[in-house]
Amino acid sequence: MSTEAENVIARLKNSGLLRSQGLIAGKWVDSHDRKTIKVCNPATGEVIVDIPCMGQKETNDAISSAYEAFYSWSKLTATERSKYLRKWYDLLIAHKEDLGQLITLEQGKPLKESLGEVSYGAGFIEFSAEEAKRIYGDIIPATLPDRRLFVLKQPVGVVGAITPWNFPLAMITRKVGPALACGCTVVIKPSELTPLTALAAAELSLQAGIPPGVVNVVMGNAADIGDALLASTQVRKITFTGSTAVGKKLMAGAAGTVKRVSLELGGNAPCIVFDDADLDVAVKGALAAKFRNSGQTCVCANRVLVQEGIYEKFANAFSKAVQNLQVGDGFTEGVAQGPLINEAAVQKVESFIKDAISKVCLLSYSVELVIADLEGAKVLLGGKRHSLGMTFYEPTVIGDVKSEMLLSREEVFGPVAPLLLFKTEEEAIRLANDTNAGLAAYIFTNSIQRSWRVSEALEYGLVGINEGIISTEVAPFGGVKQSGLGREGSKYGMDEYLE
Numbered sequence: 001m002s003t004e005a006e007n008v009i010a011r012l013k014n015s016g017l018l019r020s021q022g023l024i025a026g027k028w029v030d031s032h033d034r035k036t037i038k039v040c041n042p043a044t045g046e047v048i049v050d051i052p053c054m055g056q057k058e059t060n061d062a063i064s065s066a067y068e069a070f071y072s073w074s075k076l077t078a079t080e081r082s083k084y085l086r087k088w089y090d091l092l093i094a095h096k097e098d099l100g101q102l103i104t105l106e107q108g109k110p111l112k113e114s115l116g117e118v119s120y121g122a123g124f125i126e127f128s129a130e131e132a133k134r135i136y137g138d139i140i141p142a143t144l145p146d147r148r149l150f151v152l153k154q155p156v157g158v159v160g161a162i163t164p165w166n167f168p169l170a171m172i173t174r175k176v177g178p179a180l181a182c183g184c185t186v187v188i189k190p191s192e193l194t195p196l197t198a199l200a201a202a203e204l205s206l207q208a209g210i211p212p213g214v215v216n217v218v219m220g221n222a223a224d225i226g227d228a229l230l231a232s233t234q235v236r237k238i239t240f241t242g243s244t245a246v247g248k249k250l251m252a253g254a255a256g257t258v259k260r261v262s263l264e265l266g267g268n269a270p271c272i273v274f275d276d277a278d279l280d281v282a283v284k285g286a287l288a289a290k291f292r293n294s295g296q297t298c299v300c301a302n303r304v305l306v307q308e309g310i311y312e313k314f315a316n317a318f319s320k321a322v323q324n325l326q327v328g329d330g331f332t333e334g335v336a337q338g339p340l341i342n343e344a345a346v347q348k349v350e351s352f353i354k355d356a357i358s359k360v361c362l363l364s365y366s367v368e369l370v371i372a373d374l375e376g377a378k379v380l381l382g383g384k385r386h387s388l389g390m391t392f393y394e395p396t397v398i399g400d401v402k403s404e405m406l407l408s409r410e411e412v413f414g415p416v417a418p419l420l421l422f423k424t425e426e427e428a429i430r431l432a433n434d435t436n437a438g439l440a441a442y443i444f445t446n447s448i449q450r451s452w453r454v455s456e457a458l459e460y461g462l463v464g465i466n467e468g469i470i471s472t473e474v475a476p477f478g479g480v481k482q483s484g485l486g487r488e489g490s491k492y493g494m495d496e497y498l499e
Helices: 003-015 055-077 078-094 096-108 111-133 171-182 195-207 222-233 244-257 279-295 309-325 343-357 425-432 448-457 490-497
Strands: 023-025 026-028 035-041 048-052 138-140 149-151 157-164 185-189 215-219 237-241 260-264 269-273 299-305 360-363 366-374 378-381 396-399 418-423 440-444 460-466
Touching: 003 048, 003 096, 023 055, 023 222, 026 244, 055 157, 055 185, 055 222, 055 279, 078 111, 078 171, 096 111, 096 195, 096 215, 096 366, 111 149, 111 171, 111 309, 111 490, 138 244, 157 222, 171 185, 171 195, 171 237, 171 366, 171 460, 171 490, 185 222, 222 237, 222 244, 237 244, 237 490, 269 279, 269 360, 279 299, 279 418, 279 440, 299 309, 299 396, 299 425, 309 378, 309 396, 309 418, 343 378, 343 396, 418 425, 425 448, 448 460
Parallel strands: 157 185, 157 237, 185 215, 237 260, 269 299, 269 440, 299 418, 396 418, 440 460
Antiparallel strands: 023 026, 023 215, 035 048, 138 149, 360 366, 378 396
16 A cells, blocks of 8 residues: 555544444444455555445344434434534534545545535535524414414434445535434445545544434445335435436335435536637636546536637637646645546446547437437547556547537546537527436526526526536535436525425
8 A cells, every 4th residue: 555545544543533334323333244345545446444345234223223313313402403513514624634635545536626525515514503593484374263374394304315436525414414404313325435434424423422323324235225225114215416327216216115305316517618708717617617526526517518619719728728637646736637436437438438439329219220420529638548547547628529429418427528519509508408417507608698598598407607616505406307306505405304
């Protein structure tokens, strides 16, 4: 193991944040059959630690723990729960450096981004602590003089929170913060690729005094854990961030016990650059929207639609900016792009680029398969594995991409920016909306009228105008169409955990 990784692990052990067991009823536990999974550093391939491979038995134990804790936790006043959450937030910020290094160690993103994630993720706990005291009901004017009508909001109950690997802290706090604030208890299932951040956050929740059983963490066999959460009548809600395919399975599985579901699923974000855009602003914004976390975010610009009058200028300026991105281990000073999460992620990127540069595309219309002889896309920059090896991939720009290609149809989840040319505003809107996804979109224009007109026409849950980073804890986050159900963050996110 590298010296840097060894130093990080030593510091984490000293701070008590390097946990390698599940958390059930306030106790750190192994799997009942002692099976384990290796957690690896994607930048080096080295094993960081072994964690328990848990399944249905451990998940059911965690559910029982959360169910028992719910009755006392939900009966606390909002002010009392708020104080616990505020203490948890303070501890997350106090351990920002350790948590950031842990995220980079197991997920691979540059340390600067990891530290940003800690601040962003902790913000959901802070906001929830404040909002806990603002869960209001209603008094409704009575229909008869001897009657009174009122609306009381109460916590849903036990929540199963299933989170992904790309934001191992923020995707947890975005769910657990409001759940706890409303009086719910949780069973967290983090990705088996990045469980250590979740365990560190759970450790800090215990240090904050949050009672045993309120926060539980199980990881390992995803299918078994998911099945146990879905089957349990004690679990009243599932909240999930991940792929659309898995989200559909969870939605179907939740029907058996009529659970509430919140689903934040895949995206296919268009980034529309109009002729009247400020070139520098557009390049900077598109760069941030596309290459953050090596392109491994659900709100990444998956398609960059550029109007014909500015296409060449933008392609040249954007390629130069992308060329300056330094690739390497996230702990190295100046690195802007780390590795992809694993080999499968790299192979997916390679297959998408191969499809784009070939001159033949297969278009599927219902049951009819049409072969279209399209002009292949052109690699303007990158387009291959990085010389560093492992799962590092060159920051890539692909020009002359067509809407029929995989790069346009599906989420690449990698450092590849496909450029598509359009002529009119109407064409841009049509291309942008021509997808089953509807999470985030971006517009670059200097026209106020166009910004309103286009943003309202786009079928997306979030729209950024002249800005590439748009997520914040004070605004609702979520998609339309097959990008999911429900909202996270803001006062609207609180309602997801209330009856």
